[in-house]
Amino acid sequence: MNFVLQLWRQKNPRAEGAFSRYEVGGITPDMSFLEMLDTLNEQLASKGEAPVAFESDCREGICGSCGVMINGAAHGPIGGTTVCQLYMRHFSDGEELVIEPWRARAFPVLRDLIVDRSAFDRIISAGGFISVPTGAAPEASSALVPKQGADAAMDSAACIGCGACVAACPNASAALFVGAKLSHLGLLPQGQPERARRALAMVARMDDEGFGNCSWHGECQAACPKSISIDTIARTSRDWSRAKLAAGRRSTPDRTNDSVSEP
Amino acid sequence: MRTLDELAEGPPHDAAPAADASVSQRRWRTTVGLKVLMAVTGVVLVTFLVLHLLGNLLVYQGPTALNSYSAFLVREPLLLWVARAVLLLSAVLHVGAAVLLWARDRRARPVRYRRVARRSATVASRTMRLTGLGLGGFIVFHILHLTAGIIEPVPFNEHDVYRNVVGGFSVGWVAAAYLGAMGLVGLHVWHGAWASLRSLGVSRPSPQPKHRPVAWLLALLLWGGFTSIPLAVWLGWVR
């Protein structure tokens, strides 16, 4: 198969980027999208041109490294998959593909298709964890978890932090990512002690990073390779509101007697 | 948020300073907080619209029913002015929050995509700002027309609401303006009612975003109910 690529090239974060047009041949339908880009890079290298920079690691849809916009759709047109698990058979021979990096102020482009997603790491460090000494693994049945809670938490824990939700959102909102993390921890007994503080801290950090707000377009859910539900965003709202109301009832903000680690 | 210049200087990528985090935690004006505010004020406005519609439907009972309802409101100035104050406050907060969020969203994506494939956003969700703006304009027009009597397609009579309404709607452009505005109400409420329950965190899980019974009911009720009145006058069923 052959493809015409309109591909975003940008040398460094401060350079002006632009689209370049490439023709790539010798693609087979069972190649993944990233293997197609590998093929392009071999062809570019043999011509002495700089290869296209893109991120990847596991290439099996579980690490969250990869991700680009393909014809305006994050991770491509199929839904429920990452670009490393997206195959060229989903495209037609000779098709023109517009390939762009995730676009958000909070995700500055580092080079070509690679963006800096450390804003996500900072949201996690604001509260996306459980501060307990773990020690040896506890007895399996010592903390009982209702089946529905366990399933919903597991569905949220599937988030691989790829950033497609931000990329697909018309507002560049990180609400789905934050919702996934809050639901993942907030639905389990281990996550309860810090639940309120976690919601406040992660939401505040999300805003400080410059993401937009959730307008309930649902684009994130449609693009998410793990099909995380926007119901997790509603859970964020509930946890945040409850935490705010509870904090309002306490006359002074009481931060000393809860044992959350400060970074 | 860091700028590209800071990025180039290579600041540490790990946790934010502790002081920053503690300040942030006491902050009310987050995106989530603003959406809660939009949702609460939106629900107040929708509740008003439902009550307003029920009052307006008295037009089908004839001049006496509608005019005595209006006379009742005038006789209860406390009720009337408290309601007006709540509505005005809600509207101001609703629009204020919309503007803040709008500004934030514009900043959040400085470089636009060359190509965008929408998979889930609806016409209603994508035009909330537009329909909202239209509604704001309409509300002003509507108050100038039927409350203040400053816009007079037909001579205004303070004590004869029925005549003002039926007379006004007999004028083509007035009826058209109302019909158009009610379309905006339908769109805004169809997305807004569904979204507000989510922004408040009281929604039930919804695997299918377009399966939204409450929003459908409210949007159809408000659109259909309000639309019926200018339509009925225009068709000559109410005179």
Ligand code: HEM
């Ligand atoms: C000047 C008039 C208005 C403007 C400018 C306006 C603007 C907006 C905007 C921009 C949004 C979406 C916010 C976002 O997510 O980005 C919204 C949501 C909403 N609006 Fe309005 N609006 C107006 C009037 C009304 C009226 C009259 C009603 C009552 C029928 C209403 C009810 C709602 C509701 C319930 C929501 C959903 C809140 C949420 O998403 O949680 N609005 N409005």
Ligand code: SF4
């Ligand atoms: S919620 Fe989905 S789209 Fe967003 S970062 Fe997690 S896996 Fe990626």
Ligand code: FES
């Ligand atoms: S490379 Fe790991 S998810 Fe695609």
